[in-house]
Structure formats: structure tokens, C-alpha cells
Amino acid sequence: xxxxxEQILIQTINGIVTGMILxxxxxxxTLIFGIMDVVNFxxxxxxxxxxxxxxxxxxxxxxxxxxxxxxxxxxAALGAxxxxxxxxxxxxxxxxxxxxxxxxLSLVLQNYALWQFGPVARKIPEPITGHFTLFYLDYPWYRxxxxxxxxxxxxxxxxxxxxxxxxxxxxxxxxxxxxxxxxGIPVPWVHTAxxxxxxxxxxxxxxxxxxxxxxxxxxxxDWTLKAFIVVVVGGMGNLGGSIAASIFISLLEAYASLxxxxxxxxxxxxxxxxxxxxxxxxxxxVPTPK
Amino acid sequence: xxxxxxxxxxxxxxxxxxxLLIIAPLVLPEFWRRFVTEILIWGLLAMSSDILIxxxxxxxxxxxxxxxxxxxxxxxxxxxxxxxxxxxxxxYGIVAAxxxxxxxAYFSTRLREIYFGITTLVFSQIFYVIIFTxxxxxxxxxxxxxxxxxxxVPGLFSMPFDSNTLHWFVLAVVTVSYLVLRRITQSPFGxxxxxxxxxxxxxxxxxxxxxxxKIVAVMLSGLFAxxxxxxxxxxxxxAAPDFVFFVVSGEVVIxxxxxxxxxxxxxxxxxxxxxxxxxxxxxxxxxYYLIPVGLIFIAMVIFMPQGLVGVWRRRLNQ
Amino acid sequence: xxxxxPATASPLVSVESIHTFYGKSHILHGxxxxxxxxxxxxxxxRNGVGKSTTLKTVMGLxxxxxxxxxxxxxxxxxxxxxxxxxxxxxxxxxxxxxFRLLTVMENLRTGLDRHGVTEDxxxxxxxxxxEYFPVLADRRxxxxxxxxxxxxxxxxxxxxxxxxxxxxxxxxxxxxxMPRMVSQIRHIIEALHREGxxxxxxxxxxxLTLEASQRIYIxxxxxxxxxxxxAELRANDAVIHQYMGV
Numbered sequence: 005x006x007x008x009x010e011q012i013l014i015q016t017i018n019g020i021v022t023g024m025i026l027x028x029x030x031x032x033x034t035l036i037f038g039i040m041d042v043v044n045f046x047x048x049x050x051x052x053x054x055x056x057x058x059x060x061x062x063x064x065x066x067x068x069x070x071x072x073x074x075x076x077x078x079x080a081a082l083g084a085x086x087x088x089x090x091x092x093x094x095x096x097x098x099x100x101x102x103x104x105x106x107x108x109l110s111l112v113l114q115n116y117a118l119w120q121f122g123p124v125a126r127k128i129p130e131p132i133t134g135h136f137t138l139f140y141l142d143y144p145w146y147r148x149x150x151x152x153x154x155x156x157x158x159x160x161x162x163x164x165x166x167x168x169x170x171x172x173x174x175x176x177x178x179x180x181x182x183x184x185x186x187x188g189i190p191v192p193w194v195h196t197a198x199x200x201x202x203x204x205x206x207x208x209x210x211x212x213x214x215x216x217x218x219x220x221x222x223x224x225x226d227w228t229l230k231a232f233i234v235v236v237v238g239g240m241g242n243l244g245g246s247i248a249a250s251i252f253i254s255l256l257e258a259y260a261s262l263x264x265x266x267x268x269x270x271x272x273x274x275x276x277x278x279x280x281x282x283x284x285x286x287x288x289x290v291p292t293p294k
Numbered sequence: 295x296x297x298x299x300x301x302x303x304x305x306x307x308x309x310x311x312x313x314l315l316i317i318a319p320l321v322l323p324e325f326w327r328r329f330v331t332e333i334l335i336w337g338l339l340a341m342s343s344d345i346l347i348x349x350x351x352x353x354x355x356x357x358x359x360x361x362x363x364x365x366x367x368x369x370x371x372x373x374x375x376x377x378x379x380x381x382x383x384x385x386y387g388i389v390a391a392x393x394x395x396x397x398x399a400y401f402s403t404r405l406r407e408i409y410f411g412i413t414t415l416v417f418s419q420i421f422y423v424i425i426f427t428x429x430x431x432x433x434x435x436x437x438x439x440x441x442x443x444x445x446x447v448p449g450l451f452s453m454p455f456d457s458n459t460l461h462w463f464v465l466a467v468v469t470v471s472y473l474v475l476r477r478i479t480q481s482p483f484g485x486x487x488x489x490x491x492x493x494x495x496x497x498x499x500x501x502x503x504x505x506x507x508k509i510v511a512v513m514l515s516g517l518f519a520x521x522x523x524x525x526x527x528x529x530x531x532x533a534a535p536d537f538v539f540f541v542v543s544g545e546v547v548i549x550x551x552x553x554x555x556x557x558x559x560x561x562x563x564x565x566x567x568x569x570x571x572x573x574x575x576x577x578x579x580x581x582y583y584l585i586p587v588g589l590i591f592i593a594m595v596i597f598m599p600q601g602l603v604g605v606w607r608r609r610l611n612q
Numbered sequence: 613x614x615x616x617x618p619a620t621a622s623p624l625v626s627v628e629s630i631h632t633f634y635g636k637s638h639i640l641h642g643x644x645x646x647x648x649x650x651x652x653x654x655x656x657x658r659n660g661v662g663k664s665t666t667l668k669t670v671m672g673l674x675x676x677x678x679x680x681x682x683x684x685x686x687x688x689x690x691x692x693x694x695x696x697x698x699x700x701x702x703x704x705x706x707x708x709x710x711f712r713l714l715t716v717m718e719n720l721r722t723g724l725d726r727h728g729v730t731e732d733x734x735x736x737x738x739x740x741x742x743e744y745f746p747v748l749a750d751r752r753x754x755x756x757x758x759x760x761x762x763x764x765x766x767x768x769x770x771x772x773x774x775x776x777x778x779x780x781x782x783x784x785x786x787x788x789x790m791p792r793m794v795s796q797i798r799h800i801i802e803a804l805h806r807e808g809x810x811x812x813x814x815x816x817x818x819x820l821t822l823e824a825s826q827r828i829y830i831x832x833x834x835x836x837x838x839x840x841x842x843a844e845l846r847a848n849d850a851v852i853h854q855y856m857g858v
Contacts, residue, residue, distance in 0.1 A: 043408060093596050099408060100353055104551055105595045107544055112588035119582035169725040176711050176722050183709045186671060187722040188697035188775060225540065229419065232412055268427055274416045281405055281413060 011262060014141060019258030021147045023251035024154035028209040029227055030234040030246040031158055032202030038241025039178040040195050041099055042091060045106035047206055048228030049113035054079045054207025055219040056117060059126045068131030068211075075207040083203025087196045095195075110224065117221035125218030128211065150212045157208055158247060161201070165243075174198060178241065226270075233277045239287025248289045252276075312469060319461040328529075329573070331461045333566045334468045335525045340549035340561030341475060342518035347547070348556030349479055350511045351491030352402055356414030357546045359398075359421045360516040362538030363390040364523020366425065369438045369533040378443040384524050391520020392513060394421075399512035403505040415540060422538045437534030440527075455528075464525050471518055476558055478514070487511055488556075548591055554601025563602050622685060624649045624779055624810050625670060625701075630679030630689075632662075632669050639665045640676070641834040647779060650808045652801060654815060654825035654842065658856055662834045663814040664706055667781045670812070671703045672696050684778075698726065702772030702780040706787065708764045710771065712757030716748050719756050719767055723774030741770045744800060762793040769800060779810040786817050798824055818856065822846050830855045 033047050054075040061071035090109065094101050132149050135142035165171040177184040177194045185191045209227075210219075217223075234253060238245030253273045260269040280288050315334075319327045339361055346352045367390030368383040375382050394417075401413050425432045432438065445463060446452035455463065478484050486507050489497045498504045527533055536542075545568070553564025571590065575583035598605055623646040632640040639662045647653045655663050668674040670681055672693040681689045688696060697703070711719050720741065724734050742749035745766045751759060756767060765785055772780050782801075786794045794817065801811060801824045815821045821828060821842075828845055830838040832855050845852060 090592055090596065097599070100347075101595055101599060103353070103408070103411070104547065105592050107547070108588045108592040108595060111544075112585050112592070115582050115584040115588065119585065169721070172714065172718050172721055172725070175714060175718075179711050179713055180709055182673060182693075183705070183711070184722065185693040186673070186697055186703040186705075187771065188694050188726060189722060190694050192692075229415070229540075233416070236409065236412060265427065268423060271420055271423055274420050277416055278401075278413065281401075281409055285405070285409065 010141060012259070014143065015258040015262060016255065017143065017147070019255035020251060021151045022258065023254030024151040024158075025209045025213050026227075026230060026234060026254055027247040027250035028154045028157060028205050028212075030231040030238070030250050031161065031243055032205040033231045034235045034238065034241055034243060034246045035174075035198055036202045037235060039174065039181075039198050040091070040095070042102045042199075043099065043106065043232075044199075044202070045103055045228060046086075046110040046113055046224075047106075047202070047231055048224030048226065049110045049117075050079055050083065050203045050206040050224075051210040051213075051227050052117060052219070052221065052224040053082070053113060053210070054203075055128070055210030055214045055223070056121055056126070057207065058128055058211035058214055059121075059219055062128055068128070071128070072208060072211045075211045076204040079207035080200040080204035084196050084200040086203075087199035091199070092192060092195070095192075110228070114221055114224060121221065123221070125220040127218055128214035130215040146215060150216075153212060154209070157205065161205070162243065170197070230270075230273060233273050237276060237280045237288045239289065242287055242289075245287050245289045249287075252288075312465075315465050316462065319458045324457070327457055327461060329569070331457075331464050331529060333562070333569055334464050335522050335529065336546075336549065336565040336569065337562030338468045338471055338525070339519050339522040340546050340553070340565050341472065341558055342515045342522065343546045344550055344555060344558055344561045345475065345479070345487075345511055345515040345518075347550050348558070348560075349484060349487045349491060350508060351407075351494070352508070352511075353407070353411045353547070354398075354414045354515070355411050355540070355543045355547065356398070356416075356418035357515075357519050358538050358540065358542035359394060359414075359418035360391040360519035361523040361526070361542060362418075362421060362425065362533075362535070363394055364388065364520030365527045365533040365537060366390065366432060366438070366523075367520065368524040368527040369440055372440040372443060372527070373438065378441065380443040380445060380528070383443060383528065384521070387524035387527070388517055388520045391516050391523065395513045395516025395520075398516065399509040402508045402512050415543065418538060418543055419540060422535060422540070425538055426535045432535070433533075435535065437532055437536075439532045442528055442531055460529060464529065467521065467525060471521065472558065472562075475514075475518070479558060483507070483510075491556075550601075551599075552591065552594055552601055554603035554605075554607075557601070557603045557607070560601050560603035567602060623647060624651075624684060625812070626680075626682040627666065627670060628680040628682070630666075630669055630676040630681065632665055632674055632676045634665075634674075639834055640669070642679070643831070643834065643836055645829050645836060645839070647810050647812050649778070650805065650810055651827065652805050652811045652813060652825045654813050654821040654828040655831060656815065656818065656821055656828060656852065656856060657831035659816075661831045663831055664783050666831075667703070667705075667783050667812065667814055671701060671781060673703075697723075697775055697777075700775070700778035702775050702777035704768045704772050704780060704782050704785060706783040708761075708768040710756040710759075710764050710767050712755065714756055715753050716756060716759070716767055717752045719771050720748075720774050723771050726775070737774060737776070741773055744773075744803065745770055762789050762796075765789060765793070765797070766800075769797075773804075777809060779812065780804065782811055782813045782815075784814055784816060786815065786820060794820060818849070818852055822849070 029047065029051055033044060036042055036044050057075040057078050058071040061074045062068065086109065090105050091102060094105060130146045132146045134145050136145060165174060173189045173194050177189060177191055181191050234246050234249045237253065238249030253276055256272045256276065257269045260272045318330050322330065339357065343354060343357050346354050364387035367387035371383040371386035372378045398414060398417060402410055405413055426434060442455050444452050444454045445459060486497065486502055490504055490507060494504060549564035549568055550561045552567055553562065554560030571587050572583060575586050579586060625647040627643060627645050629642045629644050630640055631642055643662065643666055655666065657663050665674060669676050672691050675690055680687060683699065683701065711722065720738065724737060747763055748767055748770055751763065756764065759767060769785065785797050798820055801813065804811060813821060813825060822845060825842045828840060828842050829836050830852065837855060838851055
């Protein structure tokens with residue numbers, strides 16, 4: 005049965021849009037893992053709380069862009085606090101403990117959201133309404149805006165890491181935290197900063213994603229899981245890899261949902277993960293080390 | 295990791311606890327009776343997970359899959375086989391869990407640590423999605439309901455379960471499982487598992503076929519987890535996808551950590567502690583009791599990583 | 613090299629009876645030594661006696677279970693390494709450990725980018741280092757991992773110099789290097805000494821250590837067994853052979 009070309013094109017664009025949001029979430033996660041070996045189980049919850057802060061700010065001010073900025077700042081601060089109180093004491097211990105601690109954190113954050121905001125989903129209104137016609141369909145401008153904004157934020161991160169003193173500090177600490185300290189780099193604070201950056205990026209994704217679906221307390225787990233898959237498929241700690249993997253997986257899922265229901269389309273990403281782990285465990289887009 | 299306690303002290307303690315658990319349904323009100331039975335079932339599940347986490351050093355975030363398969367396997371038996379037979383239900387459930395355990399076992403030999411953990415998580419989510427969406431077979435979101443089988447030994451006797459006999463049956467199964475697992479972990483096989491946990495490359499270098507040991511460990515773990523699932527199905531007379539969802543796997547890991555990994559009895563204590571804590575907090579904090587529970591858990595991870603039993607053992611050894 | 617000077621009354625770095633463990637292994641059994649301002653002190657000993665561990669303890673990378681480390685008279689035991697780097701202790705580890713994915717320039721910047729250093733000072737430091745190590749100037753935009761072993765060693769030393777340290781802890785700088793490079797390292801040590809930078813030099817290369825140092829400690833099995841001015845040992849190196857088994 006032939007699928008009409010327009011549908012494939014629409015799904016391609018959808019896949020890229022979702023992929024960019026996922027890339028925003030996953031880049032924070034892979035940065036955090038690369039520098040501190042922390043598997044942040046609560047990353048999806050940071051995404052979710054970012055979306056909620058966006059909701060609250062929207063209600064208070066009616067300005068989407070202010071909501072985006074506020075969410076980023078609030079969650080970055082929260083991320084810093086979390087890192088200092090729960091993760092710093094665990095530095096150097098068995099990696100299992102950080103997974104457990106962040107898992108406990110995800111429980112606390114999820115239920116906090118449930119407590120404060122209730123079980124009913126909230127909505128963030130789109131800041132850019134209006135559609136353009138793609139063949140016979142209306143495609144919302146907002147979705148294109150999401151992709152561009154995400155790309156801009158990731159691009160900004162890349163530039164920050166590549167140039168600038170703090171970018172060097174982060175990259176040095178990621179490669180060899182002991183020698184970074186021996187060079188006078190305040191490693192504990194670099195860790196805090198990176199966690200805060202990761203949290204801020206997750207929050208941005210949450211706010212950008214908000215207008216597409218409702219914001220509710222349980223939305224975090226799916227994103228945590230998908231972000232993990234992306235980080236593994238893209239290569240742990242590999243920023244470019246996770247961006248490529250995000251788009252790759254989102255495209256596959258978008259195409260899959262032409263045939264099966266969205267709930268079942270997630271299996272695609274699971275299968276990709278398993279295949280990657282079996283055949284190219286260092287990452288799908290990373291050349292296998294000899 | 296053999297206990298410094300003398301065998302006499304152990305068996306004395308064991309007998310006392312067992313005695314208390316036997317008397318429990320006779321003295322406790324209905325709600326608490328079921329509560330204790332549930333603690334035993336979750337405890338068995340956590341114990342099965344301890345084989346991997348505490349003894350072989352592989353963390354599984356997907357034990358809900360084995361549990362759920364045991365549950366649905368039993369459901370399948372109780373709904374399709376006439377008359378509903380307890381032993382057939384046990385067989386179906388355990389076999390279902392074992393089949394999946396083979397898959398997972400294969401991956402355990404190929405992947406390290408956290409990659410294995412993520413894969414188990416992913417596997418259990420795959421099962422969740424399948425069970426949730428395959429409504430014709432699994433009842434989808436609503437799950438399956440069925441009636442409790444009778445406790446019957448062909449040719450000897452047959453009696454329906456009442457809540458006391460069910461409790462004792464569960465207690466018997468869990469106790470036997472505990473003793474079996476204890477025997478296994480203290481056997482040479484168990485020692486090799488622990489050696490794998492401490493230092494896998496060295497164990498391999500000494501000459502042990504690490505892969506084979508891991509496979510057996512996973513199968514063992516999956517089997518007992520499935521058994522717990524069957525018990526749960528028989529106790530509650532329903533099977534639902536919620537129990538295959540990741541949260542269950544997460545709670546199992548919590549039980550292990552809170553109770554103390556690598557102690558076998560720790561996970562049961564951990565399950566009891568967590569369930570009691572949850573029950574208590576839900577009375578005071580009504581809806582958002584998981585917040586204090588979660589905070590306590592985080593604090594335990596940071597300050598008491600050996601878990602309750604670990605701390606108690608340390609006190610004893612002094 | 614100038615004649616031996618006895619340890620000054622107020623040494624720059626003073627290690628006092630430190631005991632250090634790695635897990636259950638008792639590596640240092642009460643090590644004591646001193647380095648005076650501007651002094652080059654050698655630390656000799658066979659593999660595994662605890663020389664590197666001693667340096668790591670001074671640098672705060674390993675915490676001693678007992679004993680004190682002092683710097684300019686202050687207790688620094690247990691302080692974090694990044695603090696120590698900032699107050700003037702430079703560290704050049706065994707196997708160099710330069711940042712392989714950073715360029716030569718970026719490697720240098722990890723030490724150069726500090727508070728309170730003017731742009732002019734930074735440029736002056738860079739110029740000085742490029743003068744000492746012209747090869748690094750040529751390769752300034754190349755990734756550290758693409759440099760040869762000898763070049764990486766130079767980068768590791770240059771990087772530590774960016775901190776303008778009062779003392780550099782040098783761990784086996786000539787290991788695995790060709791004789792030509794070894795002699796270059798010898799000249800660098802000399803140049804640093806002329807500038808007044810103290811050096812605690814751990815080495816297996818006995819002749820180099822004898823030439824470059826003013827005092828020498830010899831370690832065996834986690835303790836200092838012998839301590840003498842270098843001149844004395846140059847005249848009679850029997851003691852060294854006894855402990856090094858060379």
C-alpha cells in the first residue's frame with residue numbers, strides 16, 4: 005500500500021522537529037555523563053519542570069519568550085542546587101549510587117509536580133500561530149520555529165565549548181578531571197556548572213515542546229528514556245553524535261507511526277538501541293575503535 | 295561475604311521470624327494480613343534481583359518484565375486451562391519468565407554494567423508496550439481478571455484458599471526460595487558470582503567461564519522473579535500492565551538498596567521498610583507521600599549505602 | 613651545578629612523616645622530605661617504592677592517612693589540587709597526561725587563564741615558553757594527541773609553567789625519551805632553576821638526577837632511606853647502587 009508522498013514529507017519534517025527537541029534534551033544528558041560519569045535519571049523531570057515553569061510564567065505574564073528564559077534560569081539554578089547537595093557527596097563512588105540517587109530524585113520531582121500542579125494537563129499557547137501550506141495541508145510555523153531555536157541553542161553551546169576559557173575548562177575536565185584540577189581548574193564547580201547547563205537545556209526543550217502537547221507531571225519518563233537511548237546510540241559524551249542520533253531516531257519513529265500507533269512506534273527506538281549495543285557499542289555514528 | 299554470625303544464631307533468628315510470620319494472619323486484622331503477604335511477595339522479587347545486583351554485580355532495571363510475565367503466564371493458565379490448576383499456573387508463569395530470561399541472559403554476557411542496566415530497562419518497556427497495546431490477548435490497559443485456583447495436590451486433598459492458607463502458602467514458597475537461594479549463594483557457584491562482582495577480569499583470568507555463570511545468574515534471577523509474579527496473580531486475582539511498567543523495576547532496586555545489597559535477606563527487609571514507609575507517609579501526607587519517601591531514599595543512598603541490614607551487620611560484627 | 617646547600621630553615625615544601633594507603637595497600641610508611649626555595653631536589657628509588665605517590669600526596673591528589681604537608685609554612689594536607697595549583701605548585705605527572713583532544717594552545721591556556729593575570733603577562737609567559745620550546749610554537753594549533761612523546765613531555769612542562777609556580781613536581785620526565793630529548797629536559801631543569809623555580813624531581817635516570825639536583829633523597833619500600841647533598845653522591849655513588857640495584 006503506497007503512502008502518499010505528502011505524508012512522508014510531513015513525517016520527515018515532524019521527525020526533524022521532534023529530533024531537534026530531543027537533541028536539546030540529550031545534549032545536556034551526554035555532557036553531564038561525559039564530564040562526571042553521572043547517569044541522570046531525573047533529566048526528564050527537569051524537562052517537565054521546565055515546562056511547568058513555562059506554564060506558570062505564561063499565565064503570569066502572557067509572554068512566551070519570557071517564559072522560556074525564566075524556565076531556563078530557574079531550572080539551571082535548581083540543577084546547580086541538586087548537584088551540590090546530592091551528587092557532589094557521591095563523586096568517586098560506585099556509579100550505581102548516582103543512578104539510584106537521581107532515580108530517587110525523579111520520584112521526588114515528579115510527585116512534587118503532581119502535588120503543586122495536579123494531575124490535569126496544562127497547556128502553553130503557541131507563540132507563533134499561523135500555518136503555511138505544504139501541498140494540501142496546513143503546517144504550523146511554530147514547529148519550524150522550534151527546530152530553528154533548538155538548533156540555535158545547540159549551536160550556541162557548541163561555540164561556548166569551542167572558544168572561551170570556560171569552554172576549555174569544561175572540555176579539559178571532561179577529558180581528564182585529575183589533570184584539570186592540577187592545572188588550577190575548579191573541577192567541583194565545573195561539574196556544577198555543567199549540570200546547571202544540562203538542566204537549563206532540558207528546561208528549554210520542555211517549554212518549546214509545551215505547545216505541542218499538554219504539560220503534565222508524568223511526561224518526564226518518556227523523555228529520560230529516549231534521551232538515554234540517544235546518548236548511547238550517539239556515543240556517550242559525544243555531542244555531535246547525540247544530535248545525529250536524536251534526528252535519526254525521531255525520523256524513524258515518525259515514519260513508523262505511519263503504520264503503527266504512536267505508542268507502538270517507540271519500540272523503534274528500543275530496537276535501534278539494542279542493535280547499536282550489539283554491533284556498535286561505542287555509538288552508531290562513532291567509528292569503532294580498532 | 296559469609297556472615298560472621300554463627301549458624302546457631304542464624305537458625306535461631308530464622309526460626310523466630312518464621313514463627314512470627316506464621317502466626318501473623320491469626321492475630322492481625324485483614325488489611326495488615328494482606329500487607330504482610332504482599333511484603334513477602336515483593337520481598338521475593340527483590341531477593342531475585344539481589345542475585346544480580348548484590349552477588350553478580352549486574353544491575354537490572356527491568357525486573358518488572360520477569361514479574362509481569364510470571365503474572366500474565368499464571369493468568370493465561372488460570373483462564374485457559376480447565377479446571378484452574380495452581381501448579382499449571384506456576385509452571386506457565388515460571389516458564390514465561392524463564393524464556394525471557396534467556397534473552398536477557400544473552401545480553402548480559404555482551405554488555406557491561408550500565409549498558410546492561412539500560413538494556414534491561416528497555417526490554418521491560420518493550421514488554422510493557424506489547425502488553426498494553428495487544429488488547430485482544432492481554433486485556434490491554436485493563437488487564438485480566440480470573441479466579442483463584444484451589445490448593446490441591448492430585449489424589450491427596452483439595453481446598454480453596456482462604457486468606458490464611460494463602461498467606462501460609464506464600465510464606466512457604468518464599469521461605470523455600472530463600473533457603474534455596476541462600477544455599478546457592480553460599481555454594482562454590484555463589485562464590486564465583488561474587489568474585490565476578492568484585493573483579494570480573496581477574497575471575498576470567500583465573501579461568502572461569504564468566505559468561506556461563508552470568509547466564510545462570512540471570513536465569514535464576516528471572517525464574518524467582520517470575521515466581522513472585524505468579525504468587526501475586528494468585529493473591530490478587532488480576533494481572534495488569536502497571537506491574538510491567540518501569541516504576542516496579544525501580545521500586546525493586548530501591549528495596550535492594552534500602553535493605554542492603556548482597557545480603558539476600560536485606561531486600562525483604564528493604565521491601566518491608568519501603569512499603570511500611572509508604573503506608574505511613576500516605577496517612578500523614580495523603581496524596582504526595584512519595585516525596586518524603588523519595589527524600590529518605592536519597593538520604594539513604596548517600597549516607598547509608600550498605601542498607602539497613604548492612605548497617606545492622608556492621609553493628610553485630612563489632 | 614652549584615655546590616650543595618643544606619635544607620633551609622624555612623623550606624618551601626615540607627613533607628612530614630606521611631603515611632598513604634591505596635585501598636588496603638600501605639604505600640608510604642612515614643616519608644619525610646623538604647624542598648627549599650629555588651632548590652632542585654632529586655628523589656630516587658626503584659619502581660614501586662612510592663616516589664610517585666609522594667608527589668601525588670603533595671599535590672593533593674591522594675590524601676595521607678597520617679602526617680602533614682606544608683607549603684610556605686602553611687598546612688596544605690587535604691586541600692584540593694586546584695587550590696594548590698593556584699598557590700604555586702605545578703605538577704607534571706608520569707605519562708605526561710596532556711589533554712589529547714585540546715590543541716597545544718588550549719592546553720597552555722588551562723594554566724594561563726587565571727584571575728588577576730594581565731593580557732601582557734599572559735603574552736609574556738607564552739613568548740617565554742615558545743622560546744624554551746620552539747616546537748610547541750610550530751604546533752600550537754595541533755591537537756595534543758598528535759604530538760610525539762618528547763613533544764608531549766615538553767607540553768606537559770610548559771603547561772605547568774603557565775601557572776608561574778614556585779615549585780614543579782616532575783615525575784619521571786625522561787622516561788621513554790631519546791637521549792637528545794633527555795638532554796633537552798636537563799637544560800629545561802637548569803633554566804627553571806636559574807629562574808628560581810624549585811623542582812622536586814622523581815627519576816629513574818641516575819646520572820641526570822646527579823647532575824641536575826642539589827640534594828638527593830633515596831627511597832625504598834615507602835620510606836626515605838638516605839639523604840645527602842648531590843655533590844657527596846657524585847663523588848661516591850655506592851649508596852645509590854645499593855638502593856637502586858643498578
